[in-house]
Every structure is written in C-alpha cells, then in structure tokens.
Amino acid sequence: MEDMFKDAQIMGGTITNIQIVSTGDFTLPDGRIITDLPAFCRVVVNLKPTPQSDIHVEVWLPHEIWNGRFLGTGNGGGAGFINYTPLAFGLRRGYATANTDLGTSPNANTLIGQPERWADFGHRATHEMTVAAKQIIRLFYERPASYSYFIGCSTGGQQALMEAQRYPSDYNGIIAGAPANNRTHLHTGFLWNFKAMNQLPGRTTLTKEQIDLVTNTAVRQNQGKDGGAPGDNFLTDPRKCNFDPDTIPNCYGEDNNYGITSEQLSALKQVYAGPTNPRTGERIYTPLPYGSENCAGGLELQQDPEKLPQSLLYMFKWVFGADFDYSKFDFDRDLDTLNEILAPILNANNPDLNEMKEFGGKILMYTGLSDPLVPYQDALHYYERVVQAQGSLAQTQEFFRFFLVPGMGHCGGGPGLNDIGLGVFRSVVQDSEHDVFTALVEWVEHGKAPDTIIATAFKDSFAPNGISFQRPIYPYPKLPEYVSGDPNLPSSYQGVEYERGGVLKPAERYLI
Structure with missing residues (x-):
C-alpha cells in the first residue's frame, strides 16, 4: 500500500502516515476508539501552501464499499484538531472522506502574529484539503471521484459557504449548517x-x-x-x-x-x-x-x-x-x-454565487431556530441577500435552498427537532425524505430538488433512545404549521409560507 503513494507528489504537502485499518475499530490519537467501521486506508497529510502554514489533513479511503464519491467535511470552533466524527460518518456511507484541522493546531489562541495561518483558517485550508484529497483518491482508486460533496456545521458551515463563494468548482453539492460565515x-x-x-x-x-x-x-x-x-x-x-x-x-x-x-x-x-x-x-x-x-x-x-x-x-x-x-x-x-x-480572509458574506450556479452546483443550508451560538437570523439575512442578487426566490431555489429547523439548537440538540439525518447513529431510514445529505445527492445527481424533509427529535438528542416526535421542515420561507391530530406525527402539519425577512x-x- 505504501508503494502506491511512494512517488506521490502532493501539491504543497507531504504524506506523513499511511495506515491500513481492517478490524472495524480505529483508535484515535487520544486513545478513544471508533467502532463499527468498514475496512479503510488512512492517509495523513501535512500541507504548507505558505512557509508559515501547518495544515493537517486526514483522508479515509474505504476498501470495498467505495461508492465512487468524495466527501469533504468541516470542523468546529477554532478547530486545531482533526474532527473524526464526520470522517466516520462519511466512511460508513461509502465515501472517500477528508477533514482538516484548518491549520490552527494545537489551539487557535496560539496563532498571534501569524497572518498566513489566519488565512488558512478562513478559507485556504479547506480548499487545499480538497485538492490534496482528490489527488489521493485518484492514486488509490486509479480513477477520480465521480461527484464531490461537502458537509459542515458552525465553523464547518462557514467553510461550506466559503467554498461556494471562493472555490465554486471544488464541490458539486454543499451542506452548510448554522454557518458562522459572518465571522468577525x-x-x-x-x-x-x-x-x-x-x-x-x-x-x-x-x-x-x-x-x-x-x-x-x-x-x-x-x-x-x-x-x-x-x-x-x-x-x-x-x-x-x-x-x-x-x-x-x-x-x-x-x-x-x-x-x-x-x-x-x-x-x-x-x-x-x-x-x-x-x-x-x-x-x-x-x-x-x-x-x-x-x-x-x-x-x-x-x-x-x-x-x-x-x-x-x-x-x-x-x-x-x-x-x-x-x-x-x-x-x-x-x-x-x-x-x-x-474580515477579508475570514468572512464569507458575498451573496454572489453565480459561479457555483453556472457550474451546476447545489447548496442546502439549515439552521436551528433555538441556536444561541450562531443565531438563525444571520443565515436568514444572508439567504435574503442571495435572493436579491439572483433576482428572485424562485431563481435562488433552483440551486440553493434553506431550511429553518424549529427547536434545534446549535447543529443539533435543543428542545425540539434535533436531527435531519446527519447524526452519527441512525434509526431512521436513510432516504431523501428523512436525510438531508441523501436529499442533496438526489438533487445533484438526479435533479430532484428537496421540497420536504422529515426532521426528528430523538429522546435526549440520542438516536438509540428512540424517537420522541417527528415533524416536516420545508425550504424557506415555509415552516411547519400544526393542523390537527397527534402532534408527534409529521402528518399533523402542513407547510405554510411565513413572512420573508423579519x-x-x-x-x-x-x-x-
């Protein structure tokens, strides 16, 4: 396996470790263990697009269940670590999956006087991760990925919108959750x-x-x-x-x-x-x-x-x-x-997404209405500015749809709906009606735009505890309105267009 990457030339970077994981369990650097994984090849890369940069990336490559696609994933907060949860999420679904520490290891507080690493955090590390991961995928499978997707929430949502704005050809489809894009x-x-x-x-x-x-x-x-x-x-x-x-x-x-x-x-x-x-x-x-x-x-x-x-x-x-x-x-x-x-390197506030639209890319954005960390109002206002730039809501929804999730906290949790299919554990069927990622794939690859997603409230926000209730969510400006019947069932609600803006x-x- 090492021979496969022996002569690999990773632009601006170096492969520092290759590991074959075949047991179904993977021990993280901190000693924690992730279980129930398919066999995969773990490739660790260090990227230095500038002399000051120090970007860490991991690419996980499934051996037998690869579905031919690539999934880039986001981080959280000030990053400074590899986020292994989305790596496992993508791997279990058959995606060659990548994640980056955004170049802020060991801690974002330590980057005083290092402006190139601020730029890495703001936008460059995600793009460099994407370029490197695609090279590694081509080497490992001897063919490129047929489609590329990105999922991120919070800082990951900021990464998602930054990709759409600055590097619109990196991904065919993007999910931007609770985006921290108006960063400063x-x-x-x-x-x-x-x-x-x-x-x-x-x-x-x-x-x-x-x-x-x-x-x-x-x-x-x-x-x-x-x-x-x-x-x-x-x-x-x-x-x-x-x-x-x-x-x-x-x-x-x-x-x-x-x-x-x-x-x-x-x-x-x-x-x-x-x-x-x-x-x-x-x-x-x-x-x-x-x-x-x-x-x-x-x-x-x-x-x-x-x-x-x-x-x-x-x-x-x-x-x-x-x-x-x-x-x-x-x-x-x-x-x-x-x-x-x-602001020029951290904020992803540009509403002009025409390049990604012309490329054929699709964006799904979501945010919880009970999120105190990245308030829904900012994402809503950003979306309205995209609508203005596109000329109408209908033109925007051709490639970019926004879901408001009642009762969801920051990227999940909260007193209401807490899952739209992105949880680590799933007790709901993964289909385009219950799973926002599957809905994105259907939209990108088959042209089926999502009009409804059944969101779930798991007991204590933990899927193995079972479902507390479910409710449909809709593309903005629609919200679920209770009609009659059992309030725990999605059939008791209808989508109603609420006021725009506000x-x-x-x-x-x-x-x-």
Whole structure:
C-alpha cells in the first residue's frame, strides 16, 4: 500500500502516515476508539501552501464499499484538531472522506502574529484539503471521484459557504449548517454578550436556574401562537415572539430566591438588543434569539469569564495581542481595526454565487431556530441577500435552498427537532425524505430538488433512545404549521409560507 503513494507528489504537502485499518475499530490519537467501521486506508497529510502554514489533513479511503464519491467535511470552533466524527460518518456511507484541522493546531489562541495561518483558517485550508484529497483518491482508486460533496456545521458551515463563494468548482453539492460565515461580527456578538453579562461581576451573571426561567417565560408566553403545536416547549418562529423581558419574574417580592434582579434584567436587555456601534448607532450583528437562552452555547457559556475568552475570543488575540483587555474593547474603532485585518480572509458574506450556479452546483443550508451560538437570523439575512442578487426566490431555489429547523439548537440538540439525518447513529431510514445529505445527492445527481424533509427529535438528542416526535421542515420561507391530530406525527402539519425577512439587519459596513 505504501508503494502506491511512494512517488506521490502532493501539491504543497507531504504524506506523513499511511495506515491500513481492517478490524472495524480505529483508535484515535487520544486513545478513544471508533467502532463499527468498514475496512479503510488512512492517509495523513501535512500541507504548507505558505512557509508559515501547518495544515493537517486526514483522508479515509474505504476498501470495498467505495461508492465512487468524495466527501469533504468541516470542523468546529477554532478547530486545531482533526474532527473524526464526520470522517466516520462519511466512511460508513461509502465515501472517500477528508477533514482538516484548518491549520490552527494545537489551539487557535496560539496563532498571534501569524497572518498566513489566519488565512488558512478562513478559507485556504479547506480548499487545499480538497485538492490534496482528490489527488489521493485518484492514486488509490486509479480513477477520480465521480461527484464531490461537502458537509459542515458552525465553523464547518462557514467553510461550506466559503467554498461556494471562493472555490465554486471544488464541490458539486454543499451542506452548510448554522454557518458562522459572518465571522468577525459573530465573535463581536459574543464579546458584546460577555461584557453585558459581566459589567457587574457576580451581580449581572445568571445562574442556570435563572437562565431556564428566562427561556421558559419567553416560550410559555408564545406557545401555540407561531404555528407550533400547543404543547411545544420551543418556538416554531421566534420572529413572531412578542416577548417582553420585563415580564420575567423578579426578586423584588417576598420570595427573593425566585426570579432575576433589576441589574440582571438590564444586562439581559442589552443581550437582546444586540451589538451596535456606540457612536453611530449602526447595527453590528443580530442578537440572541428568544427561546435559545438555555440551550448549549447559550448564556451559560457566553457569560463565563473563563470558558468564553478561551474558546471564542481567539481572533481578538490575533489582532490585539495575548494581553488584550476585553473589557476595554471599543465597538467602533477597535472593530474597524479587527475588520480591516480579518474580515477579508475570514468572512464569507458575498451573496454572489453565480459561479457555483453556472457550474451546476447545489447548496442546502439549515439552521436551528433555538441556536444561541450562531443565531438563525444571520443565515436568514444572508439567504435574503442571495435572493436579491439572483433576482428572485424562485431563481435562488433552483440551486440553493434553506431550511429553518424549529427547536434545534446549535447543529443539533435543543428542545425540539434535533436531527435531519446527519447524526452519527441512525434509526431512521436513510432516504431523501428523512436525510438531508441523501436529499442533496438526489438533487445533484438526479435533479430532484428537496421540497420536504422529515426532521426528528430523538429522546435526549440520542438516536438509540428512540424517537420522541417527528415533524416536516420545508425550504424557506415555509415552516411547519400544526393542523390537527397527534402532534408527534409529521402528518399533523402542513407547510405554510411565513413572512420573508423579519430579522434585524446589520449595517452595510458590517456585511463585509
């Protein structure tokens, strides 16, 4: 097997390891074991498109079950590691599959003063991974892949849209989940929320119980009023939520152990207002969605003085140094500095997707309506800008469709629907009606555009626990509306066109 790659010339890179895995189990570098895998060849590559670059890539090549296709997969957060979960996902489905650490190993916080590696993270590593993986596939199978696909969520969603915008011929089909494509402004939103909740340390932060109270108050006031079933503990359309934070129980009464204080309420209102330029009043980014506050990645993380700076504020360190004082960030001048340096290489905000459309490529984008980490509003506004660039919704839907998922948190989980076919475990048949990836393949290879996908809520977001309920989702602007019958069955809902837009829009200067 090594002889097959002995004389391989990987553009800008080197094959550093080749491993044959035939037992069905694979031990990860950290000692964890992935089971139930088909036999495959693991190829490890180091890529250096620039002298400063240090991009790690793995390509997994199934021996006997290869379906003739290639699958590129995304990472998460600041990356800095190979994401093995999507590698296993693709391999089990018969795809030659690749993943990259985006060139940020061992940790995104360490890349201070390394602008080429910022560019690798922003867009170059994904493209270089794709080029290298296609070369390796051709060598291993002695023929190229017939089709190429990409799946990613969060940072992976940003990778997906960056591919569509910058490298439109890399992939025939792309799935962009909860895309963090408006990167510098998304992270400015994290800093805004962090500062709001920590302006009076120990007095403005909320306990987990208080965060639950906030979410439960918002949802309870709007149950059954936005198209969802009467007993839903999540919002089907948060845009219809007329939530007044002043209605949250307060601590002024006799039972001062229940509710929130006036100081906490003031901080929460700043979070709901979202980041704006203090000098001009221009909107920088969208606010936290109502009903998402207690989901994973919500207020508990975004107010944490240890976890948030370490996990989500790395790009401020890149520009302002390791000793940057977040409390003194100027949302006017400092943001201009951040954008001048990073926006051109990190942000995937360009709505012109004509090259990918002309190439024949297809895009499916999805986002959870209970996602506090990458709010659905930004993806919705991006999609509307693509519609404007294309001239109409109908022309856009010829190659790009967008699904809003009620009750889904960040890339999954959440109080409502938590799976659209991309879970590691599957107890639902993999067909184009239940599985968004299969739907994409059907669209690309057979011209069948997806009009409905049956999304699933697994108990505790874990497929082996069984199905809690299912519900159809539809291309935007349609949402599922409860009609009658058992609210757990998809047949009890119909697709209804809801209003277009309806979200707070950043100023043009913050869409670069």
